[in-house]
Amino acid sequence: MQQQHHSNTYRLLYIPIVFLFLLSFTDCAKKGRPSGGLRDTIAPVILRSAPENFTTNFKNNEIRITFDEFIKLKDISKELIISPPLKYAPIITPLSVSKVLKIKILDTLKNNTTYSFNFGNSIQDNNEGNLFPNYKYVFSTGSYIDSLTLKGTAIDALLPVTDFPTTVALYQVDQSYKDSLVFLEKPTYITTTINETNNFELSNLKQGTYQLIALKEQTRNYTFQPKTDKIGFYKDLITIPTDSLFELRLFKEVPDFKPTRPKLESSNRISFGYEGKTDNYQITLLTQMQEDFQYRIIKQPGRDTLNFWFKPKVTEDSLVFVTKNKLQIDTTTVRFRELYSDSLRLTAINDRLISLGDTLKLKANTPLITINSEKISVVTKDSLAIDFVAQINTKENAAQIVFDKQEEQLYSITLRNGALTDYLSNINDSVVYRQQVKPIADFASLNLTLDNADEFPLLIELIDEKFKVVKQTYLEANAPVFFEHINPGKYFIRLIVDQNKNKIWDPGNFLDKLAPERVVYYPSIIELRANWSWSETFTLK
Numbered sequence: 001m002q003q004q005h006h007s008n009t010y011r012l013l014y015i016p017i018v019f020l021f022l023l024s025f026t027d028c029a030k031k032g033r034p035s036g037g038l039r040d041t042i043a044p045v046i047l048r049s050a051p052e053n054f055t056t057n058f059k060n061n062e063i064r065i066t067f068d069e070f071i072k073l074k075d076i077s078k079e080l081i082i083s084p085p086l087k088y089a090p091i092i093t094p095l096s097v098s099k100v101l102k103i104k105i106l107d108t109l110k111n112n113t114t115y116s117f118n119f120g121n122s123i124q125d126n127n128e129g130n131l132f133p134n135y136k137y138v139f140s141t142g143s144y145i146d147s148l149t150l151k152g153t154a155i156d157a158l159l160p161v162t163d164f165p166t167t168v169a170l171y172q173v174d175q176s177y178k179d180s181l182v183f184l185e186k187p188t189y190i191t192t193t194i195n196e197t198n199n200f201e202l203s204n205l206k207q208g209t210y211q212l213i214a215l216k217e218q219t220r221n222y223t224f225q226p227k228t229d230k231i232g233f234y235k236d237l238i239t240i241p242t243d244s245l246f247e248l249r250l251f252k253e254v255p256d257f258k259p260t261r262p263k264l265e266s267s268n269r270i271s272f273g274y275e276g277k278t279d280n281y282q283i284t285l286l287t288q289m290q291e292d293f294q295y296r297i298i299k300q301p302g303r304d305t306l307n308f309w310f311k312p313k314v315t316e317d318s319l320v321f322v323t324k325n326k327l328q329i330d331t332t333t334v335r336f337r338e339l340y341s342d343s344l345r346l347t348a349i350n351d352r353l354i355s356l357g358d359t360l361k362l363k364a365n366t367p368l369i370t371i372n373s374e375k376i377s378v379v380t381k382d383s384l385a386i387d388f389v390a391q392i393n394t395k396e397n398a399a400q401i402v403f404d405k406q407e408e409q410l411y412s413i414t415l416r417n418g419a420l421t422d423y424l425s426n427i428n429d430s431v432v433y434r435q436q437v438k439p440i441a442d443f444a445s446l447n448l449t450l451d452n453a454d455e456f457p458l459l460i461e462l463i464d465e466k467f468k469v470v471k472q473t474y475l476e477a478n479a480p481v482f483f484e485h486i487n488p489g490k491y492f493i494r495l496i497v498d499q500n501k502n503k504i505w506d507p508g509n510f511l512d513k514l515a516p517e518r519v520v521y522y523p524s525i526i527e528l529r530a531n532w533s534w535s536e537t538f539t540l541k
Helices: 002-029
Strands: 046-050 062-073 081-083 091-093 098-104 114-118 123-125 136-140 148-156 167-172 189-192 199-205 208-216 230-233 238-240 245-250 263-266 269-275 282-285 294-299 305-311 318-325 328-335 346-349 360-364 368-371 376-380 389-393 398-402 410-415 420-422 431-437 444-451 458-464 469-475 481-486 489-497 519-521 526-528 532-539
Touching: 062 136, 081 189, 114 199, 148 167, 148 208, 148 230, 148 238, 167 199, 189 199, 208 245, 263 328, 269 318, 282 305, 360 420, 360 431, 368 389, 368 398, 444 458, 444 526, 458 481, 469 481, 526 532
Parallel strands: 148 245, 444 532
Antiparallel strands: 046 062, 062 098, 062 123, 081 114, 091 098, 114 136, 148 199, 167 189, 167 208, 208 230, 208 238, 230 245, 263 269, 269 305, 282 318, 294 305, 318 328, 346 360, 360 398, 368 420, 376 410, 389 398, 410 431, 444 481, 458 469, 458 489, 489 519, 489 526
């Protein structure tokens, strides 16, 4: 009996054990996937560097930096800043992933010079992409680390925003320094603006005298390419150490004048293109022509091109020209081939939804000579004839039809065959343009008062978010500014100090040490709403 009692007891003990065993299988059979634990948010940690960071008397050609986990390099070609820049780019690994970051130096390093390798945001761990931000490895080939700094900002001289990043460079001024070095050689020290604040800091600098410049480069080679790059510079040489803050204003230089090869565009037109700014580009025909030969030279609106229009059709095989710009004189030959003559084509500006202040403008591709008002009519939707003035705008090579308008009225402007005649005796085909005048309530207006303005003349511009000039006025003395018929939207207010009084903004020139004309923006972007008049005082500092 006692033995049977013990047997029953053991059976009772087995029951919960078996139950727990079966329960464990039930849990294992549940569908799902493991959580994997908490997400890694910790940046990689440097375990050791060989040589150590901030080493002096550096003589190695390889640097090894070991991390506590696998890392990868992202956008290293964009992020890495080496100062002073090296002639030959070092070999940076890993190309995939590794715990060791290697820098293989291919250059012969300068004596007694402090070098810095700023990796920006290129280093991150392999699993979660946690950044090891702004890591900087510094060493000196001399007995000490240079520790001087230079700070400032680099901003666009004309636009309200500056593309990021901008390269900022220092050239050491010694016996071998020439201003032309910025076109040919890499600088002594470089950095980039930190972020959209456009601030910069050059560090680990040596005491001395320097030229400070900023570059917005198309190709990152740390030399100034005027055709593609913007440049900003500090006019005076800088002596380091200094506690001053420096502002650099970036601009695109107008290139030196350079003519391109003339091109026969049609049977009655030769184009003389050029680069750069010129106010007195002269074209002289040397070939002796028949008595009835005529020509006219007209600047092509919106392009650096002079068009040589001529009639009648040339029978010679070629024409010889002399072109002159200041002291630059060239002789060129244009050979003829069979081409069609230019026909008159019109492009309408402001021909649909308009404001009360808009004018119908018809731009032509050939020189307009005459306009015949008798072959033009302006009528309302009720066929009521409207008085108008028709005229040719020779500067823009456009025909303008000016008339008084009323809100919400629809106008039809008809140009019958022969209303316009061009230099080649072409006439227009009959065409009808329609203009619908929007109500004043659909537009905004702006009243602007200038305070503390002591430099004139001033060019005041209203520009949209794409930096296109929407409205402008020119002030030779202080007076209220009123812009009307403005489409609702967000705008910048820009003030340009027109030093040379040519009514446009002029950039600077590095070699001439000519700064760009001063530009001042209203402190904030403004939002103009329909049927709303906005008044503000622009206080100049």
